[in-house]
Amino acid sequence: MSTKGNIMETYGRFNVIFDKGIGCKLYDSNGREYMDMVSGVAVNCLGHSSPVIAKAIEEQAKKVIHISNYFYNTNAIELTEKLCSQSDHEAVFFCNSGTEAMEAAIKVGRKYGKVKGGEAKDTIIHMENSFHGRTIGALSVTGQYKYQKDYMPLMGGVQSVKMNDLEDIKDKMNENVCAVLIEPIQGEGGINSASAEYLQCVKDLCEEYDALLIFDEIQCGIGRTGSLFAYQNFNVIPDVIAMAKGLGGGFPIGAVMTNERANVLQPGDHGSTFGGNPLACAVSLAVLTELVDGGIIAGIEEKSRYFKAKLGKLKSKYSFITEVKGMGFLIGLAMDIDVKAFSSKCFENKILVATAGKDVIRLLPPLNITLSEIDEVVKLLDEVMEEISKEVSEETKSGM
Numbered sequence: 001m002s003t004k005g006n007i008m009e010t011y012g013r014f015n016v017i018f019d020k021g022i023g024c025k026l027y028d029s030n031g032r033e034y035m036d037m038v039s040g041v042a043v044n045c046l047g048h049s050s051p052v053i054a055k056a057i058e059e060q061a062k063k064v065i066h067i068s069n070y071f072y073n074t075n076a077i078e079l080t081e082k083l084c085s086q087s088d089h090e091a092v093f094f095c096n097s098g099t100e101a102m103e104a105a106i107k108v109g110r111k112y113g114k115v116k117g118g119e120a121k122d123t124i125i126h127m128e129n130s131f132h133g134r135t136i137g138a139l140s141v142t143g144q145y146k147y148q149k150d151y152m153p154l155m156g157g158v159q160s161v162k163m164n165d166l167e168d169i170k171d172k173m174n175e176n177v178c179a180v181l182i183e184p185i186q187g188e189g190g191i192n193s194a195s196a197e198y199l200q201c202v203k204d205l206c207e208e209y210d211a212l213l214i215f216d217e218i219q220c221g222i223g224r225t226g227s228l229f230a231y232q233n234f235n236v237i238p239d240v241i242a243m244a245k246g247l248g249g250g251f252p253i254g255a256v257m258t259n260e261r262a263n264v265l266q267p268g269d270h271g272s273t274f275g276g277n278p279l280a281c282a283v284s285l286a287v288l289t290e291l292v293d294g295g296i297i298a299g300i301e302e303k304s305r306y307f308k309a310k311l312g313k314l315k316s317k318y319s320f321i322t323e324v325k326g327m328g329f330l331i332g333l334a335m336d337i338d339v340k341a342f343s344s345k346c347f348e349n350k351i352l353v354a355t356a357g358k359d360v361i362r363l364l365p366p367l368n369i370t371l372s373e374i375d376e377v378v379k380l381l382d383e384v385m386e387e388i389s390k391e392v393s394e395e396t397k398s399g400m
């Protein structure tokens with residue numbers, strides 16, 4: 001079978017077809033096994049072919065899949081309760097993806113501005129180097145020109161600032177700001193963490209100027225950092241949280257959750273045909289129950305420490321690794337070699353990794369990965385690095 005067919009070429013893809021997966025392994029159409037450290041880009045939190053997810057899909061599909069948002073469904077009510085009971089928030093809007101969650105969050109911010117300050121209070125502050133999605137609203141608040149340049153004009157009323165630079169945001173904050181948007185740990189931008197002090201100061205500024213603090217936890221949320229929500233690591237509670245990816249463990253679902261202050265949307269303000277349907281909510285409920293009540297999140301910190309210690313040893317062995325960064329299972333390996341070439345070498349050696357920013361390799365294992373699987377990952381990475389370091393030293397010898 002051709003890998004391409006008539007699929008629109010919007011992605012730089014590897015030339016492979018995967019048609020089976022178990023845990024953190026994927027199998028291509030020729031039956032070759034790959035260690036998957038991409039996890040559908042931080043989505044497959046329970047790994048591939050999770051029996052928990054399969055059971056939830058099967059049981060719910062036999063009851064009712066979709067009914068529309070003209071009516072309530074039990075699963076959406078229970079999922080809302082679960083999310084709120086695990087956070088400091090009280091209201092949830094469901095959608096189907098990360099970028100849609102961002103659109104909803106932006107609308108919450110804008111509506112808050114209108115309610116509190118009238119037409120002029122419409123500015124959304126966002127961070128340089130951030131990534132929030134591909135639809136025009138989310139793209140407008142994404143701090144990377146390369147994603148925006150061919151789609152101008154974008155949405156107005158946005159202002160970018162440098163993350164972790166307090167003076168910059170203090171300069172740009174005023175009474176016309178309705179919301180400040182931040183990924184507590186930038187994923188696509190290179191696994192860059194905001195400092196707890198910065199987040200606290202931004203929160204204080206939001207209170208001073210009556211603006212909402214919105215966290216994009218689409219990549220860093222749902223257990224990935226070792227707590228269900230990333231904000232729980234920083235002790236700074238945002239007014240609004242956008243989530244998706246791991247929320248359905250591979251089944252499409254996104255959500256925006258607000259506290260009382262930010263719960264401003266009213267009937268007719270926003271909607272989504274598929275958002276929060278019984279099937280998506282059944283899967284998400286099963287995923288969250290497994291992550292939280294099944295003890296998976298509780299085990300992440302220790303496994304992450306183990307993983308990072310091993311990666312630290314690789315850093316000592318290979319000088320082209322400049323930093324091991326990130327939190328929980330959102331791990332970055334910064335390198336001073338071409339990371340695209342590194343990820344291609346990994347692919348050849350049957351380990352799948354993602355890149356982030358210009359110089360980072362992203363490792364996003366399923367959250368239930370075992371210690372012996374981590375050992376396998378480290379062994380495969382070591383082999384790739386060994387090969388690369390030989391190539392580098394041969395190039396140096398031959399004076400290239």
Ligand SMILES: Cc1ncc(COP(=O)(O)O)c(C=O)c1O
Pocket residue numbers: 041097098099100102131132133134183187188216217218219220244245
């Ligand atoms: C932090 C963040 N926000 C938003 C998005 C967009 O999510 P989606 O691709 O589901 O639209 C992503 C996707 O990678 C992301 O990492």
